[in-house]
Amino acid sequence: MERFQQEQTDVLIIGAGAAGTRAAISSAENGTKTILVTKGPFGKSGITPVGFEGFSGNFDQPGDSPEFHLEEVVRSGKFLCDQDVAAVMVQEAMDAIQYCDALGVKFSKRDSAFEPFPTPGCKVPRLLKLWGGGMALLSTLKKKVEEFTAYPSIIDVREDTLISKILVRDGRVYGAIGLDLKKGVVRLFHCKALVLAGGGAGHLWRHSDCPPESTGDAFALAAQAGVKVVNMEQQLFYPTVGLFPPAIKGLEISYEWCLNKEHPELGGWLLNSKNAAFYPENEVGTRDFITHVMEKEVVEGRGTSHGGVYLDVTGVSEERKELIRRMNYSYKRLLQLGVDLLHEKIEVAPAAHTTLGGVKIETDCGTNVPGFFACGEATGNVHGANRLAGHSYLDTQVFGARAGRSAAEFAKDADWLPIADDEVKSEYTKIFSHLGWKTDGIAPCKLKEEIVQLVGTYLGPIRDGKGLTRCVNEIESVEVSGLPRMDAPETFEYNYDWAECIEVSLMCDCAKMVAKSALARNESRGTHFRKDFPLTDNVNPVQHTVVWLTNGRMEVTSEDVKLGKFQPTREKIPPF
Numbered sequence: 001m002e003r004f005q006q007e008q009t010d011v012l013i014i015g016a017g018a019a020g021t022r023a024a025i026s027s028a029e030n031g032t033k034t035i036l037v038t039k040g041p042f043g044k045s046g047i048t049p050v051g052f053e054g055f056s057g058n059f060d061q062p063g064d065s066p067e068f069h070l071e072e073v074v075r076s077g078k079f080l081c082d083q084d085v086a087a088v089m090v091q092e093a094m095d096a097i098q099y100c101d102a103l104g105v106k107f108s109k110r111d112s113a114f115e116p117f118p119t120p121g122c123k124v125p126r127l128l129k130l131w132g133g134g135m136a137l138l139s140t141l142k143k144k145v146e147e148f149t150a151y152p153s154i155i156d157v158r159e160d161t162l163i164s165k166i167l168v169r170d171g172r173v174y175g176a177i178g179l180d181l182k183k184g185v186v187r188l189f190h191c192k193a194l195v196l197a198g199g200g201a202g203h204l205w206r207h208s209d210c211p212p213e214s215t216g217d218a219f220a221l222a223a224q225a226g227v228k229v230v231n232m233e234q235q236l237f238y239p240t241v242g243l244f245p246p247a248i249k250g251l252e253i254s255y256e257w258c259l260n261k262e263h264p265e266l267g268g269w270l271l272n273s274k275n276a277a278f279y280p281e282n283e284v285g286t287r288d289f290i291t292h293v294m295e296k297e298v299v300e301g302r303g304t305s306h307g308g309v310y311l312d313v314t315g316v317s318e319e320r321k322e323l324i325r326r327m328n329y330s331y332k333r334l335l336q337l338g339v340d341l342l343h344e345k346i347e348v349a350p351a352a353h354t355t356l357g358g359v360k361i362e363t364d365c366g367t368n369v370p371g372f373f374a375c376g377e378a379t380g381n382v383h384g385a386n387r388l389a390g391h392s393y394l395d396t397q398v399f400g401a402r403a404g405r406s407a408a409e410f411a412k413d414a415d416w417l418p419i420a421d422d423e424v425k426s427e428y429t430k431i432f433s434h435l436g437w438k439t440d441g442i443a444p445c446k447l448k449e450e451i452v453q454l455v456g457t458y459l460g461p462i463r464d465g466k467g468l469t470r471c472v473n474e475i476e477s478v479e480v481s482g483l484p485r486m487d488a489p490e491t492f493e494y495n496y497d498w499a500e501c502i503e504v505s506l507m508c509d510c511a512k513m514v515a516k517s518a519l520a521r522n523e524s525r526g527t528h529f530r531k532d533f534p535l536t537d538n539v540n541p542v543q544h545t546v547v548w549l550t551n552g553r554m555e556v557t558s559e560d561v562k563l564g565k566f567q568p569t570r571e572k573i574p575p576f
C-alpha cells in the first residue's frame, strides 16, 4: 500500500461541528489523547457554521422547570424520543449555556441576566439569541480547542479528511479509515474509542438550507459498523425557506419572527397561488405542522409555479416590522440580495433542515457497539419526530460534552485491539478503485444528481408506499449500475472528484436508509406523513424504526421507544 499512512490516538472524533468540537474539548479536559477529523476546514465545515441565532435552555421563568421543558420536547417530538435521553438534554441545558457563556459566546442578556424569547411549541420563553449564530459558537469552541493543540498537543486536528469506513472487530470499534485529501493518501486512525459527530443529511434533498457537504455520511458509516440507526424517515423541513428568485433559494426566513400566535394582528400570512391565506389564523405551530399545511397546498395544486407558497408580511403592523428589522437575520440577508421582505411577498417552500433520525444513543452517548459514542445531529433518539427551535445547539453542547467524557473514560480502561490487515487492505483497494478514467466511466456528480432527484421526488414531507417502494428500487439500480463505474482523474492532492466518489457511495446508503425506514413506518408521525397511513398510531407501542446494514444487505426492524413519565393517549389520531 504505497499511499498509506497510519496514526494512533486514544479517542477519535469524526466531525468538527459544534458537537464534535465540544466532544474534543471534553475528551482533552480528561487529559486523553484525541484526534479530531473533519472532511472540510476546521471551523468552516458542517452545518454549524451556517446555523442561525437561536440557542434554547430553561431559565428561571415563571412556570418553567426542566420537567416542564421535557414535557414540551416530548410532546413536540410526538413521543418518538427516548425520554431518559431527552431528560439529560433539558436537565443539563443551563450547564451547557453557562459553559459556552464562560468561553465567550455572546447571548442575549438584559442587566447581565440571560434574556430568553418565546418560540412556537414552548409555553414559556426559552430561546436565547446567540449573536453571530453557529459560526460564532463554533469559532469560540475552536479557540478553546487551540489551547489543547499547542505542543505537546492533546488534540490533533486532521482537516480535509473524509472517513469512508469505521473499523469494528470482535464487536468493538478500533478505528476508522478514509481519504486524506490534502496529501492524497489513505489514512488509518487506530483508536480505543470513537465519537461520531458527522452531522446531518440535509443535502440529500434538492431544496435544503444545509451546506452541500451535509450528505449524511455519518448515518451510513454507523449502520455499516453495526450501530443501530433509528428513525431515519424523520427529516425536519424548515417551512419558510426562500424558493424564488434564484438569489434567495435555500435561505431560511425565520417564520418565528414573521408569524405570531400571541398577537395574530401583528403577524404575517402564508398565501397560496390564488392569494388566499391558508394558514390557520391565531396559530403559529411547530415546524412539522407548518411544513405539512404548506406542502398540502402544493400537492393539492394551489402552489406557485415553482412549487412553493408566498410569505407575506407587507401588511403587518409597524411594531412587528420593527421586530423583523431588529431580530430577523434573514431580513438583512434578503435586503443584501435585493429583496425587501417588508415590501414584497416572497416565494418560500419547506426545505430539508435537520435530520432527526440517526444513531441510537444511551444517556452516556454510548451505542450498542462498545467504544462507539455519538452526539449532535448524527444521533436519532433525542428530539423525536420534530425539533423545537434552538434545541440543536443545545443538543450539540450537552451531548458533545458527555460523548467526549464517556469516550475518554472508555479509552482509559480499554486495551488496543489489533488492526485487521485484510479489512484495511480491502478498503484501501476500494478507495483507489475510483482513480483513473474507466471506459464506461460515470461522473460521481451525475450520480449525486440522480440520488438527489429521487429523494426530492419520493421523500418529501408527504409520502406514500408506492412512491417509497419505487424510490428504494431506483436507488438500488443506481447502486448496481452506477457506483462501480464512478471514476476520477488520477491525481492525488485535493482531488475532489475522488472524494465525491466516496461521498456518493455513502449517500446512496443513506438515501436508502431514509426510504426503507419511511416504508417501514406505517403511520404518520411528526415530520413523516404517509398519505396511505394518515393517522398517528398511539394504540400500539410507539416504535423506533431501526436500520441494520450487514454485508451490504439493509434490513429495517423496530423497537419500543423508551417512554417515561409522559405517555400518549392510546388512540389513533390525525397527526395535526
Ligand SMILES: Cc1cc2nc3c(=O)[nH]c(=O)nc-3n(C[C@H](O)[C@H](O)[C@H](O)COP(=O)(O)OP(=O)(O)OC[C@H]3O[C@@H](n4cnc5c(N)ncnc54)[C@H](O)[C@@H]3O)c2cc1C
Pocket (backbone or CB within 6 Å): 014, 015, 016, 017, 018, 019, 020, 037, 038, 039, 040, 045, 046, 047, 048, 049, 050, 051, 052, 053, 054, 055, 056, 134, 161, 162, 163, 164, 178, 197, 198, 199, 200, 209, 210, 211, 213, 214, 217, 218, 252, 353, 354, 375, 376, 377, 378, 389, 390, 391, 392, 393, 394, 396
Ligand atoms: C440554515 C440553518 C440554520 C440553523 N439554525 C439553528 C439555530 O438557530 N439553532 C439551533 O439550535 N440549530 C440550528 N440549526 C441546526 C444546527 O445548526 C445543526 O443541527 C448543528 O449545528 C449540527 O451540529 P453537528 O456538530 O452535529 O454537525 P455539523 O455542524 O454538520 O458538523 C459535522 C462535521 O462532520 C464532518 N463530517 C461529515 N462527514 C464526514 C466524513 N465522512 N468524514 C469526516 N468528517 C465528516 C463535517 O466536515 C463537519 O466537521 C440550523 C441549521 C441550518 C441548516
